[in-house]
Amino acid sequence: MKTVLETKNINKYFKKPVLFHVLRDISFKVNPGEFVSIMGKSGCGKSTLLYILSTMDTDYEGELYLNDKLITGLDKDELSRIRSEFIGFVFQFHYLLGEFSVLENVMLPAKKLGRKSPEEIEYSAMEKLRMLGIEKLALKRASRISGGEKQRVAIARSLINDPIIIMGDEPTGNLDSFNSKLVFDIFQGLSKEQGLSLLVVTHDEDFAAKTDRIIEMGDGMILK
Amino acid sequence: MTNWKLILSIARTHLLTKFRQTAIAALGVTFGIGSYITLVGFMTGLNQMLDSLILNQTPHVHIFNEIEPSEEQPADLYTEFENSLIMIHSVKPKQSQKKIHNALALIDHLEKDRNVLAAIPQVKTQIFYISGSIELGGNLTGINAMQEVSYFNFGDYLIESEPESLENIDNAIFLGAGVAKKLSLSPGDRVQISTVKGNSFPLKVAGIFQSGIADLDNIQSFASIKTVQRILGEPENYITDINIKLKDIEQAPALANKIKKQFDLQAIDINTANAQFETGSTIRNLITYAVSITLLIVAGFGIYNILNMLIYEKMNDIAILKATGFSGTDVQFIFMSQAMIIGFVGGVLGLVIGYLLSVVIDRVPFETEALPTVSTYPINYDPWFYVIGIGFALISTFLAGYLPSRKAKNIDPVDIIRGQ
Ligand SMILES: Nc1ncnc2c1ncn2[C@@H]1O[C@H](COP(=O)(O)OP(=O)(O)O)[C@@H](O)[C@H]1O
Ligand SMILES: [Mg+2]
Numbered sequence: 001m002k003t004v005l006e007t008k009n010i011n012k013y014f015k016k017p018v019l020f021h022v023l024r025d026i027s028f029k030v031n032p033g034e035f036v037s038i039m040g041k042s043g044c045g046k047s048t049l050l051y052i053l054s055t056m057d058t059d060y061e062g063e064l065y066l067n068d069k070l071i072t073g074l075d076k077d078e079l080s081r082i083r084s085e086f087i088g089f090v091f092q093f094h095y096l097l098g099e100f101s102v103l104e105n106v107m108l109p110a111k112k113l114g115r116k117s118p119e120e121i122e123y124s125a126m127e128k129l130r131m132l133g134i135e136k137l138a139l140k141r142a143s144r145i146s147g148g149e150k151q152r153v154a155i156a157r158s159l160i161n162d163p164i165i166i167m168g169d170e171p172t173g174n175l176d177s178f179n180s181k182l183v184f185d186i187f188q189g190l191s192k193e194q195g196l197s198l199l200v201v202t203h204d205e206d207f208a209a210k211t212d213r214i215i216e217m218g219d220g221m222i223l224k
Numbered sequence: 225m226t227n228w229k230l231i232l233s234i235a236r237t238h239l240l241t242k243f244r245q246t247a248i249a250a251l252g253v254t255f256g257i258g259s260y261i262t263l264v265g266f267m268t269g270l271n272q273m274l275d276s277l278i279l280n281q282t283p284h285v286h287i288f289n290e291i292e293p294s295e296e297q298p299a300d301l302y303t304e305f306e307n308s309l310i311m312i313h314s315v316k317p318k319q320s321q322k323k324i325h326n327a328l329a330l331i332d333h334l335e336k337d338r339n340v341l342a343a344i345p346q347v348k349t350q351i352f353y354i355s356g357s358i359e360l361g362g363n364l365t366g367i368n369a370m371q372e373v374s375y376f377n378f379g380d381y382l383i384e385s386e387p388e389s390l391e392n393i394d395n396a397i398f399l400g401a402g403v404a405k406k407l408s409l410s411p412g413d414r415v416q417i418s419t420v421k422g423n424s425f426p427l428k429v430a431g432i433f434q435s436g437i438a439d440l441d442n443i444q445s446f447a448s449i450k451t452v453q454r455i456l457g458e459p460e461n462y463i464t465d466i467n468i469k470l471k472d473i474e475q476a477p478a479l480a481n482k483i484k485k486q487f488d489l490q491a492i493d494i495n496t497a498n499a500q501f502e503t504g505s506t507i508r509n510l511i512t513y514a515v516s517i518t519l520l521i522v523a524g525f526g527i528y529n530i531l532n533m534l535i536y537e538k539m540n541d542i543a544i545l546k547a548t549g550f551s552g553t554d555v556q557f558i559f560m561s562q563a564m565i566i567g568f569v570g571g572v573l574g575l576v577i578g579y580l581l582s583v584v585i586d587r588v589p590f591e592t593e594a595l596p597t598v599s600t601y602p603i604n605y606d607p608w609f610y611v612i613g614i615g616f617a618l619i620s621t622f623l624a625g626y627l628p629s630r631k632a633k634n635i636d637p638v639d640i641i642r643g644q
Binding site for chain 2: 047051054056057076077080081083084085089091095096097098099100104108109111112113114157161
């Protein structure tokens, strides 16, 4: 069976302000449809790892595979394309373009990818918004909606290009328990019903306990 | 593969939501281009007017006979003295006439030249204007009025009179404005003139001539060639000057040289006659361009500043775009197109405002004794200024946008996201 995401011996150093070995020999796999959470103390390197996995950070040693294909060492424009085609990313802070409408925020990555016609893109964007229960907000400005709503918009955006994996960096870290549960349920639905792989960093024990697998990190290493 | 529609729509959203900053940046360009158009149109308009003031009145080549001492003295021709030093004192001008020999044939010959637009004869003489016991020295020039009108804008310098009347009215004269004032004469009056030889003639004042150059208007008058020939008692082939207008003014020195050599006449070309004048207009043009370019550069810095600020404010957007699949080049294009839109809109607005200001200046009354042909400030509407204006707006906004947009291209999204 294919693996969606695999790392082999990833090491990363920060050279400033002092030489700092932030990630040590990270090797793990994520299988299709698997919902994996990453836990670990603040500062142990979870975000740093996620930036590497999402192809945004290319300054590391080791190998990164997506769909069994080595993507380490590809050039930036190719990585941009891979990122938009295969990876959905949800941040802790709802990173939306505040001047655009909710619908436009969701559509932009698909328009960039250009795989579908504008009508199809709008249709599937509305579909995603409906799935997340926020289709009523479609035409609102992204800066004028609540935090929980923003996070759901960000999830809709991460889904627009039908990625093979969603990565989240503490996506519920900023939400109240009601909205946290909402987001968790959405993630679980995606994994169970649509067979999407998820890799989510969290501090929330309850959240992690309900996922398929927990990766524990400490001091830049995988503990178990 | 760049999706321009998408990039332009993002750029447009950025510009519209930051409308105030966009407007200020665009107005910077508008100001620069608008003042460039106004300034350059006004300055070159003035230059052209001053140029044409000279060019219209001045023949491209002026042919006449000059009284001068013979270069060859009889002793030079005598072979016995060939190897000796000859000293001759008190050399006098050769006995010669002002008349151009065989002038009518020469005019025919000149007009056959492809470069020559017209060769126009004149008869110049000195006269006295007589008023009671007062004799006022002056010049009378016999002209073909209609030809002078077509080729040297003679009509522009006539007050209260039609150039035709010189030909139609018997013994008509156009008096210089200064002469008319001194003698209290106005059109319809009679004036008595006398030749150097002492013969006097009554002439009818048919009009007033005013060139704006007081020294000229105080002495100069015009009559038809026939009238002057009659006053002087000379036949119809008595012509003292020929004025040539060329198709291409650049040919003037060459033609003048040719005539000098071939016909043994004096021929002065306009470039020689007005050398210092040309330097003046070159310097005025230089100043115009220096000021305009300064204005445009200032506008360029304004755009640079505002784009820099915009990109600083849009750091988050840049990181998000990059995190969701936009490449650095896409981001650069987004900001470059913002710069170019600002440049284009500001530039076009600048052209419109420059044009409107020019029209306003064009209507402002500008009346001066010195320039009888001008009633409002002159403006040059050369379309090239507009092409240069919009071109400069686009180039300067391109340069001003390039550095900030390259910065945006190279922003590492991880740095921004981590910074939160
Ligand atoms: N740009 C950087 N330069 C130097 N050190 C950094 C940088 N970013 C993060 N770090 C350090 O790397 C470690 C891991 O950070 P991070 O991956 O954000 O941790 P986590 O997300 O697990 O809380 C921290 O000690 C942090 O101080
Ligand atoms: Mg973190």
